[in-house]
Every structure is written in C-alpha cells, then in structure tokens.
Amino acid sequence: MDDVWETNAWDEVRRLFPDKNNGSRIIWTTQLSNVAIYADSSGPIHHMNFLSLEQSLKLLNQLWVAEGFLKPITPKSLEEVAKEYLEDLIDRNLIMVRDWSYSGELKTCNNHDLIRDLIVRRAQEEKFLHIMNQKKSALPKYSWKNTV
Known part of the structure; x- marks a missing residue:
C-alpha cells in the first residue's frame, strides 16, 4: 500500500489480509511515523534518506x-x-x-x-x-x- 496518510486506512483493509501465519508480508509507505507504528509497532520502520x-x-x-x-x-x-x-x-x-x-x-x-x-x-x-x-x-x- 503506497502513501498511507491515516491510521484508519489500515483498519479498513486489515480484514482483507488475514493472518494465516504463512510468512506473508505487507509493505506500505507513509510519511507519518505514527501511521507506520499503528500498523505494526513490533516491526521495523525504515526511514528513507534524500536521494543523491x-x-x-x-x-x-x-x-x-x-x-x-x-x-x-x-x-x-x-x-x-x-x-x-x-x-x-x-x-x-x-x-x-x-x-x-x-x-x-x-x-x-x-x-x-x-x-x-x-x-x-x-x-x-x-x-x-x-x-x-x-x-x-x-x-x-x-x-x-x-x-x-
């Protein structure tokens, strides 16, 4: 999921991605740390640097x-x-x-x-x-x- 701006976006799509413990992952991007943490507070957050x-x-x-x-x-x-x-x-x-x-x-x-x-x-x-x-x-x- 790209460019997520609100925490409720995760709530709305979460049920579409059931956790079957099969190793699947979802990658999403956001500019807001609180949105990233909301989706998975235990997962790593990757902060992007400016491009050369x-x-x-x-x-x-x-x-x-x-x-x-x-x-x-x-x-x-x-x-x-x-x-x-x-x-x-x-x-x-x-x-x-x-x-x-x-x-x-x-x-x-x-x-x-x-x-x-x-x-x-x-x-x-x-x-x-x-x-x-x-x-x-x-x-x-x-x-x-x-x-x-």
Whole structure:
C-alpha cells in the first residue's frame, strides 16, 4: 500500500489480509511515523534518506519510462530518448538551462517560474511535495516525499 496518510486506512483493509501465519508480508509507505507504528509497532520502520543527484536522475528517467512518457526507439537507449525529450522542453522554453559543463553538456536547469508554480500546485494536490518554508524567497525549501 503506497502513501498511507491515516491510521484508519489500515483498519479498513486489515480484514482483507488475514493472518494465516504463512510468512506473508505487507509493505506500505507513509510519511507519518505514527501511521507506520499503528500498523505494526513490533516491526521495523525504515526511514528513507534524500536521494543523491545521480539517484534523482535515475529515478527521473524509471518514472518517465514507467509512466509511459518514454517509448523505446530502436536503436536509441532510453537515456538518449530522455535527453532528447529534455532538449525539446528546453527548446520550448519550459525548462531553462542554468549551467553548461565545460564539454558543452547540460549541467543544471530550472523550470520556468510559471511552470514551477503549476508543478508545485499539482505536486501538493497529489501529496507528493510539501513546502517546508512558506516564506516567499528565490529558493524555497522543499521536502520531497519521504516514505517509511
């Protein structure tokens, strides 16, 4: 079960998973420790860490593929297709290049302000993102979805 926000969610589905002492397990994710503990106070809780830059890029790629945004184009790799898609977003001024490497490769990029606002609003609706610092600043702090 993914992204559980309330303890009563476990109460509602518990009967669907009878304990037959056969070694079966249920894995669920939540951002709230009390929800994780409620499901099984004797079991281990795994606290996730923030992703490194490399891990984040790899995730951005399993997600583009998993969501069907990237389709394999023979003989190109999915990474090559992802790069082309990113370049297309840059050409459309939806993504703005912030820095280039010495070899001419894209190093860092930002979303356009209007696109950023749309992304933040949508991510908050999906409970994927929570803004930790509500002050208006050039670089607001974000806490990306941590799961337990």
